[in-house]
Amino acid sequence: MASGTLDIDLDAITANWRSLDAMTPAQVQTAVMVKADGYGLGAAPVARTLMAAGARRFFVALTEEGVSLRLALGPEAEINILSGHMEGDAPRIRAFNLIPMLNSRAQIERHFASLPGHPFGIQLETGMNRLGIDRADWQMMAPSVLAHAPRLLMSHMACADEPGHELNDLQLASFRAMTDGTGIARSFSATGGILLGRQYDFDLTRPGIGLYGGAPFHAARPVARLSLPVVQVRTLQPGDTVGYNATWKATAPARIATLAAGYADGLFRALSNRAALYHGATPCPLVGRVSMDLVTVDVSGIDGTPETLDLLCPAQGIDALAAAAETIGYEILTALGLRYARRYVSRSSGVLAA
């Protein structure tokens, strides 16, 4: 095995979706966020698995992602596009029966002109200032847009992972003011909002990171395990240095393993001299600079020569690794490279695919 192995636990993803679904009342639907290829873990296998578990509504960022997802899921799933209706996308939106979440007056006009009668949703701006129609515009447009019966009115929270942040309730008040009394289905919460409280539920939640085992859903089951193969091991003497720019120097005899993954595979260079790889529960420090295809690890603390060491495992989840790189679990997952052998694991069917 020349590349690393990324094991993706589909049972854990199902358990996480069910846990998040169980936090809200039964009438609140729980959708599935699979943008960016399911946070780097594979949109098609994740979505198929959750469809089998009962999920029916899926969100992606781009029309192209919606097309792939339609081919993976068949005609039954409802596939929503967060970037809305972009110029030139009408033929694919129609052919693959995608539902754009329209973000602006221009998108609404484009959609009504090119695909009259085709289902759509509306994204409303309530404080994040990223996507959506702002309040003043909505006041003017709401009557005519609502007459076309949008499937969904949605907005997105900027600070849902900070329970005390004042923007949470300011956004909620704004969303209510823009949507109360419309009689249209509404969606406000992603993972963070589900954990914050029931006042954010509305009709549909849209969790992403919680499904994949990341904060702020600290009770999530871990989903990803990443094992990297050892290419060679050498013994260094005091004074010997490791890697580009000689940033690590042995102060005692040391055994250094070279592993086959680097920054081209999502091991951020910021992890240089900061992270650990694990042999079971034993941490082995990453020493020297991360290079493009390789990392070097001090394995002096373990007996013998391991065949692999783990970067993601029970001892070190995505959030712990993210902390070492001063980033977030989302970025760890979406950066996982394409060179790993992805293995989908589930109790019912064992290892599904490489």
Ligand SMILES: *Cc1c(COP(=O)(O)O)cnc(C)c1O
């Ligand atoms: C990414 C995203 C989500 C999912 O957020 P998580 O924090 O991963 O649960 C939901 N809604 C929108 C609009 C998003 O962009």
